[in-house]
Amino acid sequence: MTLGTKIAWDDTVLPFQLDKSDMRGRVARLDGVLSGVLKQHDYPPQVEALVAEMALLTALIGQTIKLRWKLSLQVQTNGPVRMIATDYYGPTKEGDPARIRAYASFDADRITDAAPFDQLGDGYFAILIDQGNGTKPYQGISALTGGSLKASAEAYFAQSEQLATRFSLRFGKSIEPGVPEHWRAGGVMLQHMPKASPHVTGEGGSGEGGILLAQDVLNDDDSENWNRVNILLDSVEDLEMIGPSVAPTDLLIRLFHEEQPRVYDAQQIKFGCTCSEDRVRASLSIYSAKDIEKMTTPEGRVTADCQFCGAHYDLDPKTVGKDAQEVDGA
Known part of the structure; x- marks a missing residue:
């Protein structure tokens, strides 16, 4: 792919490299993915914004994982928003789309009119990578x-990976003539190429509470490149990020043409959930008949709802648990 090429960029992540400044990055645009994530729930606006931001971060970070x-x-x-969880599933084979799902757990009566991040309170940001059967997940x-x-994600990469990382994100509801109102998001992730020996002093970082930030893991020469490229990124406009007319390749040319940008194949993304009746049955297989009886509704059923996609499962209690009878037709 060459710069200037137009691509169908909704729900894609485009990887790129800035050869002059020794940096890599991604441009993400989300549309249908966010609709798939958010339509499953009736979130307050502040929670919708947090989930949209988290899904965009997930798309940008997740593009680097393997099949x-x-x-x-x-x-x-x-805080009022107790948890936000997102999953990014790498493609099952080359050329397939990746899948994203997300949801939030919150106390509705504690949500205020304050900014979205103020709904979180004290807590932590975590990244987990699961490489599949027979491996130990990284956390x-x-x-x-x-x-x-986004600032918490930047601090994570500086603190845990010693990688200078920057996210520039835009998200909100799109209002276009003749098109239903819906969420759109766009973002750029910049990351300095990893060095063999990160420049960390061991004296604590410049962030609050001594947390490491990007400038704490770069030497003087790298810092000059980092600051220059970030100044260029600061010039980005909202419509360039989430508007309908600027392709990611054109955005990279406008922002970084002097940094010798090089782009790679774009990764398509779709909303997707992995829940199934078999998975529900597997999760219940550890319970005794007495436990299953406690879970049984007055109507004589065992039910489960997927927090991610809203799927509802209605099962015969005799067919789940350690003492399950064989399901008809199995």
């Missing part, structure tokens, strides 16, 4: 900081 791997982002707090955790989810 069939799973990346999860989680935020847990003591990294850092504190929520900096007044936004």
